[in-house]
Amino acid sequence: MPVYSMTGYASAQNAASGTGASAEETAAHAPRPHRLGLEIRSVNSRFLDISFRLPDELRALEPALRSLLTARLRRGKVELRAALGNEGSSPLQDPPAKLLQRLSFLQDCVRAWLPDAAPLTVADTLRLCANAQAGAEDWSAAVPALAEQALDALLSAREREGTRLAAMLLERVRQLRALARQAVPMLPSLVEQQRQRFLERWQEAMALTGDAVLSETARERALADATAYALRIDVAEEITRLDSHLDETERLLKKGGEVGKRLDFLIQELHREANTLGAKSAALELTRVSLDMKVLIEQMREQVQNIE
Structure with missing residues (x-):
């Protein structure tokens, strides 16, 4: 099983034609299809923290999207953004006549009760028409499918980053073993x-x-x-425990899966043994070995924070 990073980004886009217009309106004003764009960003976090930024037309789909993400992600601060737009070179559509008549009627009703109310501007009219047309579309099937596609891409990105992190950590494990081997012959002398x-x-x-x-x-x-x-x-006991922690770290990295929290604990134990090694140091060479170990362990700590 691969090691997954908690850092990643993915996006996906899809287009669906409007379904809320009548046959007469479709013939007179053929609506351009609305474009749906999804982005998923993920950074490291102790737990799974999911947030959404959805347009009003898609807020009803938030529970389904949350279930989709929690089923396949375990840790990380995840943000899903969605945006609706119009296909074609121009972002503006010709407002349907019936919709313009409805807005005019509603404006007259409001101003009959509130004479001081400002009249609708062209920008207000176009925005209301666009929202009405977008809200008429049914995204209940398209949005989860597109989110699944973006989630697949996110997991692939997190897997690639996790593979890189695992290789780096294994290299640090090798360097720590080499330092431990340098310390052992110093003790008898x-x-x-x-x-x-x-x-x-x-x-x-x-x-x-x-x-x-x-x-x-x-x-x-x-x-x-x-x-x-x-x-x-x-420091023979410290060296033995250090080797044991390095063995477990290497085993977890090769096993993969959800190993971030266990690796974080092992990093703390490695740091403790390196500190003890430095405290017991009776020679400059052993102190140098302890300091070099701390530098490597600190580099591992920074990267382990990104592993799921």
Whole structure:
């Protein structure tokens, strides 16, 4: 199963001829078909957040569109926009005579009660006629079909982006493994260096006393302190957990599906282990390894936020 990004964009268009005009009106004023355009935009979000921007003629279809989106999307902030227009070179249609008569009658009725009401302008008349003609069309079948088409394109775009993100994350996993392998050989040498340093310091201190018994006791104390120090700086457990988290991250990326939230949790665990590695660092080389790990993990965190 592929990995899906939550970021994507798709659009689709369709045209349907008007169905609300009578035969006489159709013969006298052949209406141009209305063009329906749909756009779906998607960005990252913790949950599935769907919003609609629909013209008044299509608002009744919002429940059907919401069901369509929730059936195939799991996470992301999704916005669906729809717009109605007219086919042809000119966006204006000749208003039907019956519709103009109806508007004139309604205007006379309104002004009979409200004499100060402003008369209809040409722009008002054309807009009302266009809305009336668009509202007469039945989009109940065309809109869901077009939304399904746009949704297919959106999922394809999200899959392509998800494939790219997965490849990038797998490359970061490989780099983190390489850094972990660099850290492992440093540990024995660091412990041995610190052990010798403890012994030298205690021998210098005991040389002033010249007491063999005290010197032997001091040596044993130095070895005990060196052992305790070795336990404090030992990061073998952190390296083991880091490898385990990287194994799980790689498994999820290859498995695909809805893995975004689990990957986000694993990134937090990786960051915790890298922090502990830096806190226990007893050498500049190990500190550098920890910092390089944090940089890679932060890059992974930014990209994981976009995975569904």
